[in-house]
Amino acid sequence: MGELSYLQAIVLGLLQGVTELFPISSLGHSVLVPAWIGGSWQHLVTENSARNSGGSPFLAFIVALHVATALALLAFFWRDWLRIIKALLTTLRTRRVETSTERLAWLLVIATIPVGITGLALEHVFRTLFAKPLAASIFLTINGLILIGAERLRRRAEAVPAIQSTERDLVAAGSVHSNRHPSPAGSAAATGFDGAPARAGSRRLESLGYREAAIIGLFQTLALLAGISRSGVSMAAGLLRGLSHEDAAKFSFLLATPVIFAAGVLKLPSLAGPAGAHIHGQIIAGFLTAGIAAYVSVRFLTKYFTTRTLTPFAFYCLIAGGVSTVWFAAS
Numbered sequence: 001m002g003e004l005s006y007l008q009a010i011v012l013g014l015l016q017g018v019t020e021l022f023p024i025s026s027l028g029h030s031v032l033v034p035a036w037i038g039g040s041w042q043h044l045v046t047e048n049s050a051r052n053s054g055g056s057p058f059l060a061f062i063v064a065l066h067v068a069t070a071l072a073l074l075a076f077f078w079r080d081w082l083r084i085i086k087a088l089l090t091t092l093r094t095r096r097v098e099t100s101t102e103r104l105a106w107l108l109v110i111a112t113i114p115v116g117i118t119g120l121a122l123e124h125v126f127r128t129l130f131a132k133p134l135a136a137s138i139f140l141t142i143n144g145l146i147l148i149g150a151e152r153l154r155r156r157a158e159a160v161p162a163i164q165s166t167e168r169d170l171v172a173a174g175s176v177h178s179n180r181h182p183s184p185a186g187s188a189a190a191t192g193f194d195g196a197p198a199r200a201g202s203r204r205l206e207s208l209g210y211r212e213a214a215i216i217g218l219f220q221t222l223a224l225l226a227g228i229s230r231s232g233v234s235m236a237a238g239l240l241r242g243l244s245h246e247d248a249a250k251f252s253f254l255l256a257t258p259v260i261f262a263a264g265v266l267k268l269p270s271l272a273g274p275a276g277a278h279i280h281g282q283i284i285a286g287f288l289t290a291g292i293a294a295y296v297s298v299r300f301l302t303k304y305f306t307t308r309t310l311t312p313f314a315f316y317c318l319i320a321g322g323v324s325t326v327w328f329a330a331s
Helices: 006-019 026-037 039-049 057-076 078-094 100-130 133-179 184-191 210-224 230-240 245-266 280-304 311-330
Strands: none
Touching: 006 026, 006 039, 006 057, 006 280, 026 039, 026 133, 026 311, 057 078, 057 245, 057 280, 078 100, 078 245, 100 133, 100 210, 100 245, 133 230, 133 311, 210 230, 210 245, 230 245, 245 280
């Protein structure tokens, strides 16, 4: 078993902090990057997928990186989490869901259940079977297809009400021209009941149904496969349910926080055992790097998704996954 160096700790911390939140798969990159570099990095790949990896130093290190990422998310969304926890406690006391924050709290609880159960039952099995370079390459390519597919399906869904709205406007305009009076029905259809221009295919986060939240949580279980992004599949599912990119991203980040944190906390004892005995300095270096990188990443992405889409990340996954698949299939 090779020893984890400080350079490896910092590089992997940076990789974890960025790729956990960018929709490009942190687990996939933690397999592919060491495999591409090779040499002294190669043992990290073999340790990650070994059947006895539960007590390995590398897995203890990865646990620390996940905790750092979760803490960065908590730090960024701390005001939201204070409101969500307060709302959840209120509903437990009153046994009623009355506000949008209370509804959001239960949407997060319900969406967490599928990935929590699946992760506890199958995380080790999936890691030992699929955390290998070729498998990670294939799943990264599939991740790109999921992202670009979600974008195209969303645009197609938005086009239908946009066409219908245009047709209603033309009918209303014809009515105005012929009768010299605007049609009330046509006006309402064009502007919406609040007088603002209607946004086709747009839903607020709090309007999700509980079943829809469970489906998004079910999508997130795909992230157990190295190469499939937790934030990517969650966002894709949110977009397909009509959320904006901004709300889909926010729900994805909020949903990831308890999942990542719980996964790390459950395995924290490994850091205090023999696995973490000789890499405390490397763990601290990786922890700080991952936390800072994750905070910067979530800050960037929450702004990015107010106006932009998943498409650039989809193309990155398709290219990186496709090239890696060819490379590792031939080697």
